[in-house]
Amino acid sequence: MLGEALPSTAFEGNALLPSFEMVTWLPLIPVNDDGNRMGITTEGIWVVEAGNGLLQLREPESFVSTLPLLEKPRSFISQQIHQILDSETLGSLIEQTFPIVDVIRMGLEMESDYWANLALDWFDELSIIDKQQLVDILKVLSKAKWTSQKTRQKAIRKIGKLDD
Numbered sequence: 001m002l003g004e005a006l007p008s009t010a011f012e013g014n015a016l017l018p019s020f021e022m023v024t025w026l027p028l029i030p031v032n033d034d035g036n037r038m039g040i041t042t043e044g045i046w047v048v049e050a051g052n053g054l055l056q057l058r059e060p061e062s063f064v065s066t067l068p069l070l071e072k073p074r075s076f077i078s079q080q081i082h083q084i085l086d087s088e089t090l091g092s093l094i095e096q097t098f099p100i101v102d103v104i105r106m107g108l109e110m111e112s113d114y115w116a117n118l119a120l121d122w123f124d125e126l127s128i129i130d131k132q133q134l135v136d137i138l139k140v141l142s143k144a145k146w147t148s149q150k151t152r153q154k155a156i157r158k159i160g161k162l163d164d
Contacts, residue, residue, distance in 0.1 A: 029069070109137060
């Protein structure tokens, strides 16, 4: 699928953790200052570099390593994807598969005021359908004692906008 649309020089090989199964993937987005990157396998699975290999971004806990993305503007994701991919069509297709809802969900569920606020900033750029997937988490956040009053109020405003 993806491998046929791009030159083979754009791809890298690495091992999936914990199985050490070798996969071919396309690094697309720098995640943190340590040089870890996020990308997509030739099979269309999003992965992130972690230690000596790649983690598949499928289980909720695997998204912890993507949290530093929330420190960047949402447009950073698009810019990085389109910078690597010359094809506007292919770039847009890959961008549509980016697990944005899961990254935001992790930020909201980390029980960290810092990550919750950053996730709430990205929330505004979601489609209404994606926002609806997170409304229950926003309701929990709006009552959470671990977060600041400012963050709780921000969550309440987001819920209110969905009800309009």
